[in-house]
Amino acid sequence: MNTLFEIKGMTCSACSSRLERVINNVEGVKHASVNLATESLAVDFDKKAVSTAEIIKMVENAGFEATEKIAGTEILLPISGMTCSACSSRLERVLNNTDGVIKAGVSLPGETATIKFNSAIISLRDIRQTIKDIGFEAGEIESAQDAHKNFEARREDNAAKLALMKKKLIYALAFTIPLLIITMGHMVGMGLPSVINPHDSPLGFALVQLFLTLPVIWFGKDFYIHGIPNILRGAPNMDSLIAVGTSAAFVYSFWNLVEIAIGVDPMVKAMDLYFESAATIITLILLGKFQEGRAKSRTSEAIEKLMDLTPAMAILLENNKQVSTPIEEIGPGDNILIRPGDRVGADGTVYEGRSELDESMLTGESMPVSKTVGDSVAGGTVNTGGGALKVRVKNVGENTVLSRIIKLVQEAQGSKAPISSLADTVSFYFVPSVMAIAVLSGLSWYVFSDEPFSFALRIFISVMVIACPCAMGLATPTAIMVGTGRGAQLGVLVKSGEALETAGKINTMIFDKTGTLTYGQPELVDTFLADGQNGEELLSLAASAEQQSEHPLAKAVLRAAEKQEVSLPETTSFTGVAGLGIATETGGHSMLLGNKEYLSRNFVTGLDAKNATEAASRFESAGQSPLYIAIDGKLAAIMAIADKIKKEAPATIKKLHDLGVKTVMLTGDNEKVARTIAKSAGIDEVVAQVMPDRKAEVVNREKAQGRKVAMVGDGINDAPALASADLGIAMGTGIDVAIESGDIVLMKGDLTGVLTALALSRATVKNIKQNLFWAFAFNVLGIPVAAGLLYIFGGPTLSPMFAAAAMSLSSVTVVTNALRLKFFTV
Incomplete structure (x- = not known):
């Protein structure tokens, strides 16, 4: 059985070697290999003789931490039906507690779930069913190849949702405003026709309120469609709070209407109706959700701009002809023409032409970058120079730099920060707690005070309506979405x-x-030659020896040889020692190139000669790296290589x-x-x-x-x-x-990006803390007031309508505050 473990705690090769020996000595282990760079342990073992748990225990006994790396499939699913953080927290908990799911993360503002699962234990069909069973719907898997198409579809879908929300809001307002005039107009001296005047016709007064309220409830029916089933599932959410609160107001008012109709205290009952509260609460929530949705749609503007960078068409060079071709039909190896003003359609290498490209949307660098033969170009950049470029395509579609950046930004926007854990935990328990507080508050006022039942009902409704966990759930992810998007625009x-x-x-x-x-482009700036050495011949030998090395100093030697156009003899063997140097057979000579320690270990003579020591000291004092070169066991030269x-x-x-x-x-x-x-x-x-x-x-x-x-x-x-x-x-x-x-x-590869990263982090975390403060403040202050705390000391109570307005305002405040990060600058 082959298993891969993630190892934490290794600091050097001595650690990895020791761990490898320990595991290889475990009975039942056929072979164990530790990779320090990837911090992993690969073990081939007989599962009848030893278990993964026992191997993990052996690793821990050796002083490290081990986690089994289960090969899993990772998918991104759009999720519909989430209305607040209670929804996203519950979905995330259910998924993470499902057998076969390795890790799941749910983004409320992104309306997505990133799920890594073991397909040997659970299927995608089962995951979809699990999501459906708890009241949500999973869309189609987000494919990186179709990222632009999927994003466009989602953008259109969001636009359609906003349009529908706006339509419902307008219709709800059309009925709520007359309802408020009828029920509260008398407070400002407005008269009513006798047919609906409570003093002349209590039944007419009640019926007109009913008929104006019913359409509003219809426009807000989604609160009941989602909220009531969630209560029955034992997982109430924001919709549940609205549904229960407005239903209580409506049912109580309807019962009073019936009593008015049968003649039970008509005048008294007419003054004890809460139809307008139910309608106004729904309308204000619809208004808040519309404003929140419109604000949230702006959090992904950075991704939208990146998506729009890829052109729809490219000019394909085929048989000496220029053919306008859809970008989807361009493949690796094709040649394309980038005219002045054109946007590059795919990653590739310039094979003819010279111009300048605007790479600002990829790197944040506003200055155009010069491109000529041999230079790489990235899809999405713009030819702002005066010349045309002919490019041989290397990567297309999901493999381009731009597509990979978009994918990484999307993943970052869907991820969570540690600071979000508090809000997630609170949100999960918040709604049931609020429902309990609402019931307890209402009962307490009814049982232990002289206030009428209508007062206790108003308290119950106010607590239910004001305590929405939406703002808490949006506090962190919206800031992360905007912050990471802004970072991408700035090249971070x-x-x-x-x-x-x-x-x-x-x-x-x-x-x-x-x-x-x-800059990472060292240049050969000086050379010390031992007695009897020829500079050109030595450069030729050194460049040939360094051809197979990836070290920056080797590149400097090769560039110097290219400039002087020296011929390179054949190198027949090459051995490299990381951090020290190389040994080769070049042009019939045994050569060593590296630092002084490396040559000393190999018993090279002449290293301590006075003139050699003085030259090396002079180079080092000037900040130049000395490259020692030995030919046939004797020091031949010291090259001074400087990197600005x-x-x-x-x-x-x-x-x-x-x-x-x-x-x-x-x-x-x-x-x-x-x-x-x-x-x-x-x-x-x-x-x-x-x-x-x-x-x-x-x-x-x-x-x-x-x-x-x-x-x-x-x-x-x-x-x-x-x-x-x-x-x-x-x-x-x-x-x-x-x-x-x-x-x-x-x-950009520019060090100022470090400062940008630190400043962006601090600005985003500060923004998150502000969001969390406002989210908690609305609830911490609002719930006691709604429960009647101020009224006990002679203060006012909180009308259910004002509670609905405050709840909506909290979510809009949080999203709007997060959007300020769009304008972040260092």
Whole structure:
């Protein structure tokens, strides 16, 4: 049996090696392999001899944490029928407690459920049925390939829903306004015709109210259709509160109407009708839901703008002809023409032409980026230059950078932040608690006071109506939706609500050097040659040896060789040692290229010669990395390679210090070079000559001191450190790779994006706290007033109509406040 486990607590290769030995020695384990970079343990074992629980116990005994990684299918389902956070919380709990469901998350504002499940235990059909059984409906699976189509359909569906809500609201108002005039006009001196005047015709007065109220109840019938069944299921929601409150008012008033008709105190009963309360409550709730729906539709504007970036047509170059072709028919390997002003339809590589592209919607960078032969282009960008580009298509559809960004933003908008857990928990228990408080308040006033039954009923209705958990459920997700969308517009791709919240708590920022603090394009700036060496011949040998290396210093040597157009001899063998150097057989010579320690280990002579030592010291003092080269066991040269520090680095580091953030730089360079660069940037602490697999140790050292740590790197060789940090921030210089790395991706590869991420996090968390405050404040203050607390001390009671207005206002306030994040700037 093959099983994969997620491992937490590994800090270095010694940890992974020890764990691997421990598990391989367990009886019944055929083979165990630990991957430090992915923090995983793959085990092939005999399940008759040992269980997964026993393996997990062995891992824990070794000092680590293990979680079985169940291969699951992840889907995104649109959910209809949710009206408040009680609905979303209940659905999420039911799904997460269903056998076979690994993890489920429900987004109220997004009206979606992200579900990861084990298809061997539960089918999608069963999941749909589970959702249906608790009163909701699941739509079709969201396919990444059809993302634009699905989003358009949902946008049209939302527009249709808003139009229907508006229609119902207008009709409800058309009946409610005359009803209010008839029942309350006398307060401002308005007279009524005798046929409906309560003094002349109590029955006519009551009947006209009934006939004006019935259409309003019809327009609000959804409250009863959803609310009453949810009570019967034992899971009441906002609709249940409205349905019970208005039903109580209507039934009580209808009974009084019957008594008026049979002559039981007609005048007294005519003054004890609450038809207008029922109608006004429904109308005000419809008004609030319409305003809330209109505001919520604006929370996904960032996604809409990204969706609209892909053009419908592209110009296909085929047999020397230009053919206008639907973008869906373009495939990898096709050649397309991007004229000035055109939007790029797919990812690809320029093979002819020169121009400039506006990449602002992908990277947040307002300045156009120059593109020429060999450069990559991303779908959705715009040719703003004066030249045409011929592009060979690489990725289309769901595989493009733009599609992947949209998918990640959608996932982030549907995710939850830790701060939301309180609201979710409260929402789940809130509605049943409110119903209990309403009943208790009404009974208390009726039993223990001299007030009439109508007063107790009004108290009951007011408590039921004012206490809606909608605002609590919307407080966090709406802010996350708007915040992550705004981040995408600014070139800061936040992958989850948790990452967004964590960013604001960071107090230690660890930077990789090459490609993060520096431009990552080192250049050969100087060379020391040992006696008898020829510079051109040595560059030729060194470039050939470095051809198979991915190290930035190797690239610098190759670029220098290309500039000087030297011929490269054949390299017949290549061995690389991470963080130290390489050994090759090149042009008939045995060569070693790397740092001084590596050559010293291999007993190279001439390393400590005075002129070599002086040259290396001079290079290091200037912040240049020395690359030692040995030929046939003797030092042949030392190449000085310099990588310029990014121009924005010093200002960014200073601002981080102003925010109270400690800064650390990690590099494989020697101490002297590292400190020179760190001093230029203003970095607090330097850890030099650190191997890639030991960067995570530095991260964990800071975490052990109780600090919240972010790691900023290029997302490739920094993978273990990015994974170990509380927050991994990947530089997006190589957009394709960076999208897959880190919790936050800086699409521009610009260090100022770090400040944007931190500021966006703090603004979003502040917004969430404001939302939660208002959500709780409306209920904490409103429920006691509605229950008659002020009336006990001679104050006023809360009319059910004002309670409905306050409830609607709370949701609109929360959504409107979240929308302020659309205008966030650093």
